[in-house]
Amino acid sequence: GESVGLHLPTLSVQEGDNSIINCAYSNSASDYFIWYKQESGKGPQFIIDIRSNMDKRQGQRVTVLLNKTVKHLSLQIAATQPGDSAVYFCAESILTGGGNKLTFGTGTQLKVEL
Amino acid sequence: DVKVTQSSRYLVKRTGEKVFLECVQDMDHENMFWYRQDPGLGLRLIYFSYDVKMKEKGDIPEGYSVSREKKERFSLILESASTNQTSMYLCASSTHTRGYTFGSGTRLTVV
Numbered sequence: 001g002e003s004v005g006l007h008l009p010t011l012s013v014q015e016g017d018n019s020i021i022n023c024a025y026s027n028s029a030s031d032y033f034i035w036y037k038q039e040s041g042k043g044p045q046f047i048i049d050i051r052s053n054m055d056k057r058q059g060q061r062v063t064v065l066l067n068k069t070v071k072h073l074s075l076q077i078a079a080t081q082p083g084d085s086a087v088y089f090c091a092e093s094i095l096t097g098g099g100n101k102l103t104f105g106t107g108t109q110l111k112v113e114l
Numbered sequence: 115d116v117k118v119t120q121s122s123r124y125l126v127k128r129t130g131e132k133v134f135l136e137c138v139q140d141m142d143h144e145n146m147f148w149y150r151q152d153p154g155l156g157l158r159l160i161y162f163s164y165d166v167k168m169k170e171k172g173d174i175p176e177g178y179s180v181s182r183e184k185k186e187r188f189s190l191i192l193e194s195a196s197t198n199q200t201s202m203y204l205c206a207s208s209t210h211t212r213g214y215t216f217g218s219g220t221r222l223t224v225v
Binding site: 032036042043044046049089095100101102104105106107 | 118145147154155156157159162204206208209210211212213214215216217218219
């Protein structure tokens with residue numbers, strides 16, 4: 001089946017710097033993408049999503065970029081804070097045709113150094 | 115605040131026991147999902163449901179069953195628990211057009 005992968009398992013950044021977490025997806029039919037944050041001992045928390053008719057979407061301190069040509073997704077976190085330390089997952093889905101079944105990547109651990 | 119509630123945070127069960135994991139959502143979502151999460155393996159889909167009384171197998175359904183008698187409740191059943199089912203279990207719900215909302219998870223240990 002199709003899978004979603006991440007380039008780096010662990011990313012360390014200094015507090016205040018910008019973080020970029022990358023994700024490669026393999027299903028060219030995917031039309032919906034999401035980033036989740038999971039803190040230790042908790043369930044994944046929705047951060048931001050983007051549909052395939054867009055290439056950029058911004059939230060509060062976060063930006064998701066989608067490059068459909070190379071099937072690449074990235075999450076940018078501005079002015080990274082200690083509270084951003086967590087595992088980040090990307091996920092993809094095909095919304096057309098009904099249903100919504102996400103395929104998740106294995107995650108990237110973000111560590112914020114003081 | 116919308117929620118997905120899993121009935122237990124931690125469970126310890128014996129091999130061979132029948133185990134019920136309950137999940138309730140208050141968002142009137144059509145879709146509900148059960149995942150297990152293991153180190154290095156990420157989130158793996160066990161079962162999902164797009165409507166009441168409807169269920170479909172995910173990627174790893176063996177050893178599990180589910181029940182969805184009401185829209186807000188989706189139960190995961192381990193018919194005869196085994197040690198390889200020790201894991202973190204995550205329930206999620208969604209509409210057809212947006213991302214999932216996850217519960218806090220149930221960490222199940224089978225001894």
